[in-house]
Every structure is written in C-alpha cells, then in structure tokens.
Amino acid sequence: MAEHIVVVGAGYAGLAAAKLAARWTDSKVTLVNARDRFVERVRLHQFAVGQQLRDVPLAAVLKGTGVELVVDRVTGIDPDARKVQLTNGALTYDRLIYALGSQADLGGVPGAAEHAHAVSTQEDAEELAAALRTARTVAVTGGGLTGIEAAAELAESRPDLDVLLVTAGGFGEALSDKGRRHLVKVFARLGVEVRDHVRVTEVRADGLVLDTGDLVAADTVVWTAGFAVPDLAARAGFAVDGRGRMLVDHTLTSTSHPEVQGIGDAAAMKRHDGLELRMACATGLPTAQKAVRALAKRLGGGVPADRLDFRYLNQCISLGRRDGLIQFVNADDSPKERVLTGRPAARYKELVVRAALMFQRHPTMPAG
Template sequence: MTTEHRIVVLGAGYAGLSAARRAAKIKGVRVTVVDARAEFVDRVRLHQALAGQQVPRADLGEVLAGKGIEFVQARVERIDTAAHRIRLADGGTRCYDTLVYALGSSGDRSAVPGATEFAYSVAVPEDIGRMPALSGRIAVVGGGATGIEVASELAESRPDLPVSLISADEPGGWLSAKAHNHIRAVLDRLGVRVRADVKVAAVTADGLELVDGERVPAETVLWTTGFGVPRVAADSGLAVDPRGRVLVDDELRSRSHPDIYAVGDAAVIAGPDGRDLRMACATAIPAGTYAATAIAARLRGKEPAAREYRYVFQCISLGRRDGVIQFVHADDSNARTVLTGRTAAWFKEQIVRMVGKVAQE
C-alpha cells in the first residue's frame, strides 16, 4: 500500500496559496492548508476596504476543496519539529512529512510610545474590521507604498476628511524622479498635506508628537510603517533572524530544519545581490510556487532547479483614477519607463485582479 506524502502549508496568503496550488499537482501527495481566517481578502486592496469600498473575498474552504486540498481553519500554536506535528490553538493537531511555513506578517506599532494604544494598522484584514468609523483629521504615518495608497484613497473617496501624510522619508523617494514627482503632484491635487523628513516621537489620544516637539492634531492615526511576524517559528526552535523571520537556503528550506520550507513575509529570502527580497506579492507568489516545485523535485529524487527571480514593475494606486507603474530591471532597480494617470490606474487594477486569482480560481 502506497502512503501519500503529507504536505502541510501554514498560512493562506499569496505565498501559502501559491505553494498549495502547485503542490496539489504533485502525484502521491496530500495537501492541507491551515489558516486562522476563513476567507481570503486581497491584502493589496486593504486601502480600498478602509475607504469603505467592497473588495472581493473568497471562501478558503470552497476554493481549496475544489482543488483537492484540505482546509483547516485554526490558529497555529507551535511546530513539534521532532514529531513532525503541528499543534493548533483549538487543541487539534496535523502531522506532516514536508511543511511550508507561510504565516506572513502584520503591522508593528511597538516602535513609538502610544502607537499601540492610539494608532491603527492597515496591514491585515482584521485591522479593517477593528477600525472605528473614520472621522475628523486623519494622520497617515509612513511614506511607503501602503502609506501613499491609504492617504490618496482616503483623500479621493472621503474629501470631508482632512488627510496628512507623515514620513521620515520622501513618499515614493525610492522610485525614479518621474514616478516620485507624479506621486507628490497627485497628493497635492488631492489635498493631502505631506510632511516629509520628520519623525514621530509619540502617538497620543489627540494626534502625533514629532521629534522636534511639534504636534500634529488628528482624531485618527493610521500606522503604515513597520511590520512583525508570528512567533511560531522562533518558539518552535527554527533558525530565525532578530525579527523572527525564518532563515532559509537557496531552495527556501529552513537552515535548521530542511524538511520545512519558508516563503513570503515570514522568511528571509536573499536576492541575487545578497539583499533581502522586498515584501510584496511579486515576491510571495513566485516563492510559494518555487517551494512546491522544489518539493516535487526532491520527491522524485532530483535536485531542484536553481531559484530565479525577475521583477518587472512596482505598482502604486493613487485613488481609483490615478497611479504610478514604475518599471524595474530584473534586480528591482528602477528602469526608465514609468506609467502614470488613468493608464497606470487601469494597469494596476489588471495586476491586482490577476494576483487575486491565486485564491479565487
């Protein structure tokens, strides 16, 4: 009697679902996905949900069942690496032969006093559910892609809410001059008050205190900078970096436990130049697919092909009618081509729809 090889995927985000879908095509395996959420919500649409827009949702049980994948809705508590067993918070367990660790990341507000008490993250679907009704002055902290998208989406859809964007760096400053200048121009047009090159010292019940002593009044503070990962890997004895992300080799296997693969935000994935690959669906989806491909090769007794990454562009929404598409070289450095305006908004929407298919098809 042939025993099926048990592949358990922890996490049903972009990386986990990509790995599970590919793994389900391997002959002689049984794939199980474990996630605390019952639904998949596109993380790249959370700024739209925050602004009150309806965003697509997918029932994970239904989607995965249609692909022959078992779904277990439960929070992962610990990995018993010696017994190859997952302990779940509800008291249940799942055994594995190969594990894919893809528990993702969430917002981290611990770096500044008062942020945990008085600011709100916009990093995972639960953040939107916990958010009170937006009112009064809005201060968005963080000039990265999330901060830019949140500020512009709110300014466009809720012109009744004065929006400020507070950042230690210039919003979009890592992009080419054309892309960066367009972002600033659109934020200005939408009425977003941008404060760059300033740092937040504390968050209070009525706004922000900056390092230089200035106060920024706000009824709502949205924190879009900083991230954290679950402690499951660290608590289970896997080799991790200081942030708790799993250290992996070139095949995305845990350096300390090679029967565990780690992908997505919860892993430290090195690029061709030694730098960590950026946290994005453009990293997570190929990583999940590669991990499953590597597992398939090893089950056939072969060495996996070398992992390759090729970035093509970075996409930033600036409301529903504008955006920036920064084309990049394979190593993620800026190329000359930039799309802006309605063309960029349409382009970004097509990319988001395509990305969403990882869970919806």
C-alpha cells in the same frame, strides 16, 4: 506511503503553495488558516474607506483540488515531533510550508498599539473603517507603498477628511524623478499634506508626537511604518533573522530544518547574488511556485535548481481609483526613469490586483 504536507497560512503565498503541492506531488496536503475566507490584503485600504470587496471563501477556491482545509489558529510548532499545535487540536506533518505572512509593526513606538490603526489584516481594516466614520483629521504614518496608497485612497474617497502623510524618509524617495513628480502632483491635487524627514516618537489619542517636538493633531492614525512577522518560527527553534523571519536557502528550505520551507513575508528570501527580496505579492507568488517545484523535485528523487533566480519588473501604486503610478524597475528593484501614470496606470494596477486573485484559482499561471 504518501507524505503529509501541512501549509500554515492561506495568504497569497500559502494558498497557492497548498494547491500546487496537491497538484505537483502525490502527498496529502492540509492547509491551516485562522479565517475561512481569502483576504485580498492589497485591497484593504479600499475596504477601510467603504468600498465593497469580493467575498472569497477558501472552500470554494480549494474545491476539487484535494487540499483539506482546517480553519483554526496556529499556536505553536514542535519541529522535533513534527507537530503543528492549533487552538483546537494538533496536526502532524512530514513536510511543513511556513507561510504565516506579516502584520503591521505596532510595537516599536510608544502608543502605536493603543491608538493607531493598520491595514494589514481584515480585522485591522474593519477597526479602521469604524474609526473613520467619525474622523475629521487622519494622519498616515509611513511613506512606503502601503502608506502612499492609503493616504491617496482616503483623500479621494473621503474629501471631507484632512489627510496628512508623515514619513521618516524623503517622500517618494524610492521612485525615479518622473515618479516623484507625479506623486507630488497627485497628492497636491488630492489635498494630502506631506511631512517627510521626521520621525514619530509617540502616538497619542489626539495625534502624533514628532522628533522635532511638534504635535501633529489627528483624531485617527493609520500606521504603515513597517511590518512584523509572527514569532512562531523563532519560538519553534527554526533559524531566523533579526526580524524573526525564517532563514531559507535557494530552494526556500529552512537552513536549520530541511523538512520545512518558508515562503512569503515570513521568510527571509535572497536571490543568488545576495539581494534580499522585499515583502510583496510580486515576491510571494513566484517564490511559492519555486518552493513547491523544488519540493516536488526532491520528493520525486530529483535535484532542485542550484540558485534562486528572481527579477523585479515594476512597482504598482494605486493613487485612488482614477490615478496610479507604475514605476518600472531594474531586476534588482532599483527604479528606471520610465513610468506609467494617470488612468492607464490605475487600470494597469487594477489588472495586476485581479491577476493576483486569479493566480489563487490558477496557481500554475506565470507569476514572474
């Protein structure tokens, strides 16, 4: 009898995994997602400033694949009964692929949950878009790629706004010298003020309180300082790390439950040499392929590869619609000095984002 594979989460990793499982195995495959649309998460900062995004119904992407779509919210998982509890019922599984992703971590700083906006979900972006209609000063917290992209998009699309980026680290510290110089030049051109090496200790309705004691006035705060994962894996009793991410082996299989695989942001994935893979499309897409390939081999009576080979190629940063920064990196994600900047970089990043959506339609295409 064919096994039943349930995939929870239809983000970049989960949607691809469901389609690959239907293609590479003889199993019945069910995909569960809280929305009936695929969300291009890497474009949500564009949506927040008023740009129109493509409407991508999951039913259309899944048409003809044999994957059954269930639009519902996962509320719990019972690994002993192999059951996924939903708001409106439950599903039993033989194999589970856990791909519930991540969201902005608004719980670590007082006032963030009440007064800050994020760009990690469609609902976040809709709320931010509403807040920006009457905004005059916007403070973006977090100097990672999400914060950099959000600040640049805001400044370019809304020149009427005063935009400030606040980060605990050094501005562009993960980039090469050439990359940092370009980033500083673009932010100066866009008029984005940067305050680095400072920590936010409180978010208030009128702005940010810093560890220096200063108040940074802002009528809208965009929070990109870290991400958190759902607590479902921990509540279910799966082995998790200190951040609640599912612990997996080189085949992306749960270290505590061999019938479960974890992929995407909600899994703590490591290369064969121990390097932890970062939360990113660049990680999620190829590891979704690797996970389902390993599962298909097991179901077919074979033995999966004995190591997780993975290498990074670049970090792609949009700086508005007319500029960008492609930071080429070594296999371990450390920066090379080589970069691509300006309009060619903006076009490069746009191609990468379009390819990520194309991958959902054709998940067997090379992903890294």
